[in-house]
Amino acid sequence: MVSANKRKPKVTEVHSDYNKEQQLQDKVKERRRRGLIRRLIAFAVPALVLTILFISVFTSQAATIKEKQIQQKQAEEELVKLEQQEKYLKEEIKKLNNLDYIGELARRDYSMSKPGETIFKLPSSSN
Template sequence: MKSAQQRKVRELNSHYIEQHETQMEQKSKSKKGLVRRLSALGVFVVFVIALTVITLHSQKTVLGEKIEKKQLLDQELAKLELVERDLRDEIENLNNLNYISEIARRDYYLSKPGEIIFKVTQSSSD
């Protein structure tokens, strides 16, 4: 039986083996570089996606608030338009002499010459 020292296989220092080892080292370095570049790209892509999602969410929130505010303002505008229409009708009526005389008779008990005013109260049974 051969001893442990005798069983060792001797490596040959040939040009082919050296060239093969350098190629393996280069492949290993290029794989490490590729992994680093892909990792950096992945981190960048995740960062951009996260930033986009955050921006879209904040814009959606702001848009929702603005839509609610617009609806409230539209309702207020509709009310103000009704008030404006009523006020314009009132202005038009105040320029009408018949309306003014009716107001004067009703509120201030004024009458035309020869006219007698009777105040009639409405009964609750009607």
């Protein structure tokens, strides 16, 4: 008995010009396809690298912008506080140029009195 692996196929190959031409065309198509794939990869890899680079730059810039906006908001709040303080200090300067106000401060804070004036201290009402 002859095994199935040792049998020769009964189909014979036709060696015609048409077959050779088809095989040649198939090889050319395969080479072109491989070349196309190589070119696509050659263009896709740098494009992918550039895309990743741009995304990282844009995200870092967005984070920097967000941080700067927070700093700007804090600076604006501080500016408002300083402007209020400046307004208060300018009013205080105007008051300190008034002799009546200076006398009132001296009597209140330092228990000073005008000649012939008597000072009475009342107990503070802290219930």
